[in-house]
Amino acid sequence: EPEVTQTPSHQVTQMGQEVILRCVPISNHLYFYWYRQILGQKVEFLVSFYNNEISEKSEIFDDQFSVERPDGSNFTLKIRSTKLEDSAMYFCASSGAGGGGTGELFFGEGSRLTVL
Amino acid sequence: GQQLNQSPQSMFIQEGEDVSMNCTSSSIFNTWLWYKQEPGEGPVLLIALYKAGELTSNGRLTAQFGITRKDSFLNISASIPSDVGIYFCAGPSSNTGKLIFGQGTTLQVKP
Numbered sequence: 001e002p003e004v005t006q007t008p009s010h011q012v013t014q015m016g017q018e019v020i021l022r023c024v025p026i027s028n029h030l031y032f033y034w035y036r037q038i039l040g041q042k043v044e045f046l047v048s049f050y051n052n053e054i055s056e057k058s059e060i061f062d063d064q065f066s067v068e069r070p071d072g073s074n075f076t077l078k079i080r081s082t083k084l085e086d087s088a089m090y091f092c093a094s095s096g097a098g099g100g101g102t103g104e105l106f107f108g109e110g111s112r113l114t115v116l
Numbered sequence: 117g118q119q120l121n122q123s124p125q126s127m128f129i130q131e132g133e134d135v136s137m138n139c140t141s142s143s144i145f146n147t148w149l150w151y152k153q154e155p156g157e158g159p160v161l162l163i164a165l166y167k168a169g170e171l172t173s174n175g176r177l178t179a180q181f182g183i184t185r186k187d188s189f190l191n192i193s194a195s196i197p198s199d200v201g202i203y204f205c206a207g208p209s210s211n212t213g214k215l216i217f218g219q220g221t222t223l224q225v226k227p
Binding site: 033041045050093102103106107109 | 156160213
């Protein structure tokens with residue numbers, strides 16, 4: 001069964017360092033997303049991406065965050081200068097031709113980011 | 117902003133028991149989704165509901181989309197240990213894939 005894969009599974013970084021989280025969405029999907037989940041809390045939307053541009057972003061997704069689809073398969077989330085409060089599990093998700101309107105998203109297993 | 121409230125926050129039940137959990141919203145959603153998250157994993161879609169009043173089953177799971185489009189319930193019949201996890205309700209707040217998630221109901225099943 002096709003799945004969304006994320007790397008790394010866990011990254012520890014120092015405050016102020018840049019971090020890149022990588023995702024390989026399901027191959028025929030067109031819509032890509034990043035969500036995050038702070039430990040013990042609910043899943044929160046960060047950004048949606050379609051046709052090589054951001055469709056929507058949340059208030060959390062400030063200038064320190066950026067996304068890119070550098071080639072036909074990868075989708076990355078970059079945090080330029082990490083803060084302690086960026087510590088969370090980051091989930092990549094993708095959806096097919098029905099788009100985000102259906103809500104039928106396929107999530108990866110997540111990348112745990114720990115900022116010290 | 118839009119919020120989804122789930123109850124109960126957690127449940128600890130015996131294997132074989134039926135389970136029911138709720139999700140309510142102050143605003144209308146046109147689609148209602150139930151996801152399950154197991155430890156160390158991402159959310160997995162269980163059931164999607166598209167019409168007010170719709171009742172949908174997926175194996176031992178049954179979910180209904182409330183008539184007012186402001187609530188939904190999820191029932192699990194004859195629970196088994198692998199039902200353990202966090203169950204989230206979610207609704208799209210736009211057509212760009214932005215989902216609003218509830219805070220989750222944690223289910224633990226005692227064998």
